[in-house]
Amino acid sequence: MTTLADPVPGGRPGDVERATALGGELSGHGVHGVVLAYVDTAGIGRVKTVPTAKLPAAAAWGVGMSPVFDTFLAHDAIVTTDVLGSPDGDLRLYPDLDHLAVLAAQPGWAWAPVDRITQEGAPHPACGRTVLRRITAEAAERYGVTFKAAIEVEWAVGRDDAPDGAFVPAVSGPAYGATRQVELSDCAAELLAALAAQGVEVDQFHPEYAAGQFEVSVGALDPVAAADRSVLVRQTIRAVGRRHGMRVSFAPAVTAGEVGNGGHLHLSVWRDGASLHAGGTGRYGMSAEAESFTAGVLARLPALTAVTAPSPASHLRLRPSRWAGAFTAWGREAREAALRVITGTAGVREQAANLEVKPVDLAANPYLALACVIAAGLDGMARAAPLPAEVTGDPALLDAAEAEARGVRRLPGSLAASVEAFRADPVLRTALGPVLADAVIAVRRGECRAVEGLDEDRVAAAYRWVY
Template structure:
């Protein structure tokens, strides 16, 4: 292959990068999106043209530091070191390259935000997860994870009363009903093919409880790949819908009176080829003990929006109480029974949704679980009833984003793990969102979450 006009020779690139250059020509790719997730949970990025890709794989694309102080309403917050002065680079990970079937001529790579000299930047969410994975590996463990997202499929239509556009669901089929499969069939088949084309292995799909609600899960993977997969899934769910003149929203509560959209997080901890959640009850219990000990603070990261807390309510199968139990879908942590002889035991964290930054969410979960292992924390007795039927007996998780942020600020372990710049930015962004939505009505909140997620 010829050298690129930028002066970067293909011989100077690593094998992954060389293969990408070959693929872009063979597949007719003209623009390659370098994607990242900000502190508001919004997926953002810039795109390199194919003609400059050889150079940009090494240098990245220049980007203002201020974007990591932007909230989901595109309101810039006053955070020290994240203002108009300063620059980072959006540096793609070549191993994550995928064509985008829903956007012909385009491809994407998940990216890190790095300083101009190439060193890690302390406000990069993907770097936070990488560091957490490295700490876990230092203790001899590997975490496999999978997000289990729900979303609402419909159309975004003008409000008859002249207010904000509203999401009108595609159908009103019953939960798991075959009519739901049929109504969404054309969209679903295009979605599944698009995900499989990108290397995301679809496990299960079904129509869910609410009008237009769908659920589709991807095969588990090592933690970083699992978070990358969730970003690609979010973009593909929405992108396929747009190409079909539909609208898909992964917002936690896009319709105020209907079921919420979770993104339950499934976890298993491994040592070499052994799943410790099936082979070592002591390790599993300590990991769960760590999650429970930090769960009020974790919800500020795993349920990352004002809208999240409309979903995180008792008797909605969202896990509103800080308890664990075997196959208990009202417990925050469900101990999942394996499917058949070949199934792997795993733990499901239910207070989790797609408005969260998956890198911050999963990284914080690793820090909490590892703390439980190190301190041998006791998760307490498993709960085998709906905890809401025993008033006052079990601890309730925060009921608002503000309460969750207060818990996060009080959690020394997670604040230390986030580091000064990242925690300052995250708290400023999220508190600004809490204040902005508190000053508006429900329709305003729903509209902006449906548009963002």
């Protein structure tokens, strides 16, 4: 369960005492330091660490970090807004002790996600974790709904001795092949053990389509915990890969012209312990509210890509006929549609039914991605938005007239176009608030400038080892 209360100077009730007890337990297990982790606007995981003995002080008074990181680009250049990007000021990072985990693949270390507050004790308006927690709390209060969410993690394993930042797959077996699983057997077994030791429920692990690519699917949690889990899973995959002499890339496009790494988002809406995606009178068992939620997400997909596919490399992946969901379409188990309605197998549909959002990759800040998708869906619910007819097969094969008649549009073909759609979308900008929305725009525009004049191969290479 995610802590719902914002941090406060001096610590939330019981936090300091709990941190003191945890610190003693951690030290007894040979843990010397705690990683305090968050994700910036560009989708990069940033950290500070403290010795284990300082965990109570961190729970009481936080750990300092500059707000300038909210306008860092993926390659650490800095842009500015009217509020952010200055070298002045400070924030406090507060660990969420509910989600502290001992890092099984990094002996001597533990890990915890953080919320960020100002020195005066107010929530930092650019903290994506705080924004997501606020949106889910408001949904419970206004609509009486909660959510279950999970984020798929795809990555490519490369040889660590490859020259000049090149990607040379560390395995050679075919897509989804048993050979590839055998080639990664020891590393994969250690990964599953590490995730289990950290309390991460793994649903499945398998080789994927692209060269050297794998995927892990994890159990659903509340949205904040699901985003935390995504960050922890990637930290663990990277650490295990390093222990086996491999380099890991979560980049949307490891190699130009090939299928990239996705971070498909799974989401379901619940009320009073029952899923709105099963047992209803709508299509495929959806309730009217689930249909409207889906319609809300569908309507805002072009603007959503500014947060779900936020890198120039994202648009090397977000191409038609690659199962990336490049068109505004939905369908039951339709893997080319941007929204895949999953009903689950007969007998478990009440638990398994969910909405998969496919134009999402792991350059996305998972807190911002979930916050914006939920905001779009809730707007659809509030408007009782009608869900259009489903589209099956490959939307790219529709002729122009039929696509227009069915409301099927190509998602933005560039990051610049995504940013303009986001800038013009009042629902998403309101959900994030003006400070964070402006940071999203400034960072995305900065990334666009950073790749001006680069061909696709050089764009892929520029972001290959950043994510």
